[in-house]
Amino acid sequence: MTPLSLRCHKRGKAADLDNLTAEHLTHCHPILSVILCKLFNLILIRGCVPTAFGYSYTVPICKLQDSRVKSVKTDDFRGIAISSVISKVFEHCILDRFGCFLNTTGNQFGFKKGLGCTDAIYTVRKTVERFVNGGSTVNLCALDLTKAFDKVNHHALYIKLMQRRIPDTLLCIFENWFLNCWTCIKWNNVTSDFIQIKFGVRQGSVLSPQLFAVYLNDIVSQLLVSQRCFVVLYADDILIMALPSVIYSNS
DSSP states (O other), X not given: OOHHHHHHHHTTOOOOTTSOOHHHHHTSOTHHHHHXXXXXXXXXXXXXXXXXXXXXXXXXXXXXXXXXXXXXXXXXXXXXXEEOHHHHHHHHHHHHHHGGGGOOOTTBOTTOTTOOHHHHHHHHHHHHHHXXXXXXXXXXXXXXXXXXXXXXXXXXXXXXXXHTTOOHHHHHHHHHHHHTOEEEEEETXXXXXXXXXXXXXXXXXXXXXXXXXHHHTHHHHHHTTTSOEEEEEETTEEEEEEOOHHHHHHO
16 A cells, blocks of 8 residues: 555545545535435434445554564454445434434443543552452453454344334335445455445444444443443443442441
């Protein structure tokens, strides 16, 4: 990959499979917003998305600062998926209109505007300090889920969304979208055949972080049943703080 194309991917300005970028929409004729509005309304009525919305291409980016110091393996690359620009606009509209169905617990600090890793660390420190100052010890267990975004079971995600009573049309859209997810590998100007994606949330998607957070949200409620655990999540990183059971037996 050339340095120029690498910079474009890092800035989020890479063109999609139709050679469209966000700049095309920013500087387009005002009538386009009317056309897109009609298209998006038709999608909501029919419960399915255009086929092009499910196609993307993936650019492998080497994670090594200097690939000359060691042999490069497939695990040394991180895939950056470039999705349809129009589909991202539609996802923003879904998030704006139906975002209330994708809310997650306050214990999840990832994917939320105004919150970050610093807030998660502060919450953990204050929680531990509170129990330690009360004369208790706290056991901590840190979990880092390997390739968690790529292992989301679609059917399990649908069940969790149905439990939130999302509109049937929106559920049909998600089902149709996930059933028609394809990507190819692009290296410079060479592309591979398209590969169907049958698991995980769509990389490069606007809604994927929220859907993944919904997928993990039940972890908090399940662990808090015993009232002996406190869970903090930051994206796919999970920190479980457990108190000794003797405290509860004496209280």
